[in-house]
Amino acid sequence: MRIGLITPDPGHPLLAGAAALLARDHVVEALDPTPPGDVPVPVPRRPADVYLLKSGTPHAVGLARELERRGAAVLNSAAATALCQDRTEMAGLALRAGLPFAATRTVGGPFSAWASGSPLAAPVVVKSRHNRKGDLVARADDTAALRALARAWPQEPVVVQEYAPNSGWDHKLWAIGDQVFAARRRSELSPGGQGPNLPLSLEELPPGWADLVREVGEVFALDVFGVDIIDTGGGTPLIVDINAFPGVRGQAEAPAALASLTLRRAADHRRPRV
Incomplete structure (x- = not known):
């Protein structure tokens, strides 16, 4: 079986770990979606059986x-990945689905x-409307702070969420298929910065x-996705962001879970539909 990695960084720990496991019995190929000179990357003449889309750029999604x-x-999928890049x-x-997601206006x-x-x-x-590395995520407590942000990001398309009082900790939850992993870390909105992920058991x-x-x-x-949740009191969850194919760092079992899911998805895709 041939397995493709759509990513500019095949050495990412999650991908590299899964690729090492898959390469024991299969061919693993990296496909960098970053176009030189903004020229789209050619599509392989003979596609692999399954691809892992670890990039949300327009070029990667188009590929x-x-x-x-x-x-x-x-x-x-390309459609699911693109949806997570647009916070609106x-x-x-x-x-609309009734999920406890932060009220958001564009x-x-x-x-x-x-x-x-x-x-x-x-x-x-x-927050930046378009979810990407290095985007804007900041708290503004008053008009002066809001206008200072706007001066720094004058043309940025943004969304605004009401600030929900919370413990100051973000819960980072990740799913690879049905397997869920969890960690917590200081909120990126906290004065002291985020700090490291601290793994949590599901219990x-x-x-x-x-x-x-x-x-x-x-x-x-x-x-494969991440859900950022804050506890607004008594275990009441509020989802503040959803990410397609996050890093899932610090979770020792994540590469094996990804390798297993990849093979299952390829097998399901090959199976004739009745």
Whole structure:
């Protein structure tokens, strides 16, 4: 079997660990979706049996769409990956599905123009609309702070979420197929910064949180994904972000889970449909 990795970083610990396991019996090929000179990467003439899409850039998603069109299985699908890159669409689907997702509004037009005419009555969290590495995620407690953010990111398309009081810890939950992993870390909005992920067993999570993560996977048609949750009191979860194919760092069993899921997905894709 041939297995493709759509990523500019095949040495990422999760991918590298899974690839090492898969390479014992299969051929594993890396496909860098980053185009030189902004020229799209050629689609392989003979696609692999299954691809792991560990990139959410427009070029990577476009490449995955074409591979799907040519009959390859892609995990996560191009459509599901693209959905998680747009926080407006993400929030809309989550809220329509009844998930406990943070109320999210999209700022129309340049951030700077909106902020200059919007006095702030309560703290908010401002995020880039388009989910990507190095994007904007910041808390603004007052109008001055909001306008300072807008001066730093004047043309950035953003969404705004009401700030929900919480313990100051983010719960990072990840799913690889049906297997859920968990950690906590200081919120990126905390003054001291995030700090390291601290692994958690599922037994340490509030009741129902692991099932909530699996429900997110069903709603968003995701196979490998992360869900950022804050505890707003008494174990009440609030989802603040969803990520397609996150790193799942610090989880020793994650590479084996990914390798196993990859083979199952390829087998399911090959199986004739009745």
